[in-house]
Amino acid sequence: MILAGGGLALVLLVPALTAAMPSSTEWRDAALVTYPATAWSGDARHVADGLVLSLTVPNTLCSSASAADGSGIAGVVLADTWRGTYPITTGLSQGYAPRLQDGADGLLLEAQPHGKAPIAVSGRVLDVSVAADAVLAESWTTACGEADSYVLAAPDGLIGGRVGEEG
Numbered sequence: 429m430i431l432a433g434g435g436l437a438l439v440l441l442v443p444a445l446t447a448a449m450p451s452s453t454e455w456r457d458a459a460l461v462t463y464p465a466t467a468w469s470g471d472a473r474h475v476a477d478g479l480v481l482s483l484t485v486p487n488t489l490c491s492s493a494s495a496a497d498g499s500g501i502a503g504v505v506l507a508d509t510w511r512g513t514y515p516i517t518t519g520l521s522q523g524y525a526p527r528l529q530d531g532a533d534g535l536l537l538e539a540q541p542h543g544k545a546p547i548a549v550s551g552r553v554l555d556v557s558v559a560a561d562a563v564l565a566e567s568w569t570t571a572c573g574e575a576d577s578y579v580l581a582a583p584d585g586l587i588g589g590r591v592g593e594e595g
Contacts, residue, residue, distance in 0.1 A: 451519025458489040458512035458526065461568045465507035465532075465583040472550040472582035476502045479547035479586065481526040481539045482572070483514050489526050490572035491539075493549050493579075500576030503568035504549055507583035527591065537589040547589035554578040 476493035484490055489512035491504040509532045515524035528537045540546050554561040556578070565578040 455513045462508040475579045476549040503575035545588040550585035551581040
């Protein structure tokens with residue numbers, strides 16, 4: 429009986445204590461693999477789904493997604509209008525994940541599994557047999573590692589994942 433009462437006390441006490449503990453979140457800038465947005469030309473088409481942001485050392489956010497053609501994981505090269513940030517939390521802060529902010533219009537995106545809506549990518553698939561595309565793919569590989577393919581996201585080519593948006 430004493431054990432049951434002690435267990436109940438812990439169940440009631442732990443949430444109360446953790447709620448009273450100080451916590452905070454500080455956002456830090458992260459490098460992104462980008463290209464000059466002014467270099468974008470052509471028509472964007474749907475090239476990938478489910479954008480993921482992975483933090484690597486030292487402070488680089490690697491953007492990748494499932495290629496729309498089913499060929500595997502695509503490394504996503506973003507327009508330089510995007511800014512990456514990641515959270516540093518103290519205490520018991522929860523629920524924060526790396527984010528992208530578009531400097532052109534202030535749009536704030538958070539990728540799944542933390543974001544509430546998946547992010548689709550529109551742009552074009554990079555052809556690594558073309559020198560200019562190979563340079564972009566190599567910049568992603570150098571920062572983030574190998575991918576099955578590489579895509580160039582149009583400057584306005586990230587759809588979904590707005591902070592506060594339900595999926």
